[in-house]
Amino acid sequence: MMTSGHLACPGCGAAIAMRLALKSLGPDTIVVIPACCWAVIPGPFPYSNMKVPLMHTAFETTGAVLSGIRAALDIKENKTTQIMGWAGDGGTFDIGLQSLSSAAERNEDVIYVCYDNEAYMNTGIQQSGATPEFTWTTTTPVDFPKMTPKKNIDRIMASHGIPYLATTSPAFPHDLMAKFEKAKKIKGFRFIHILASCTAGWKIDSEKSIEVMRKAVDSKVFPIFEVENGEKYTINIEPKGIPVQDYLSMQGRFRHMTQEQIESYQQYIDKSWNWLKKQAR
Secondary structure: OEOOOOOOOOOOHHHHHHHHHHHHHOOOEEEEEOOOHHHOOOOOOOOOOEOOOEEEOOOOOHHHHHHHHHHHHHHOOOOOOEEEEEEEHHHHHHOOHHHHHHHHHOOOOOEEEEEEOOOEOOOOOEOOOOOOOOOOEOOEOOOOOOOOOOOOHHHHHHOOOOOEEEEEOOOOHHHHHHHHHHHHOOOOOEEEEEEOOOHHHHOOOHHHHHHHHHHHHHOOOOOEEEEEOOOEEEEEEOOOOOOHHHHHOOOHHHOOOOHHHHHHHHHHHHHHHHHHHHHOO
């Protein structure tokens, strides 16, 4: 469903994630992409590395466009085609949150995917609502790093009571593909949150992409779990519990952090993990 010849950077986590997602969903899938890195990755018109129908839309409208396509297919009595929105964190946590929330509230029968590289990478690495505290971006330079935590989009979406929510990572491909297989069989709104490394924005070498995404999970920075009907929490991969410093030290965007800031971040991660563990009991 995704051929070679795309325009993503070597080691792009979002490119790996798309390939795995489409392998699970199959050819009977319509993909909707707003402004984001993936708006250019398939290639310039008339070329495309995608073997499924692809619709580009405005930054803030992914949820609305998904709803419109679903309505059109319902009129044609087509109940089998999967409709997948594929948006970055800027188009999900920030600019597209209103149409995403409305589509979730209506329980539209669609899959919404957020590939989260924790900044507006396509337009120059500006901070987004997904950018973690203390992170360097071009709008939060070293002397003025971001001083507020990452917005918790999973709790926001779980509060809608949607049938299915999952987090996953290309570093765990079997988990990622299994969650798309599961989502494919569920009716109603499904939200999948993927941590996707960005070699330019995270300041890592391309060959370290999978390793850094794996350390995000093992350090509990990005837990792998799912939520059914907004209530049933399940942790799918038990982290090794490595210090967050092992994850942070691999990336240039955190290189300026003081020991005090690292300890503060560790406390924040521990608190978030303990909250998740309580929900999953």
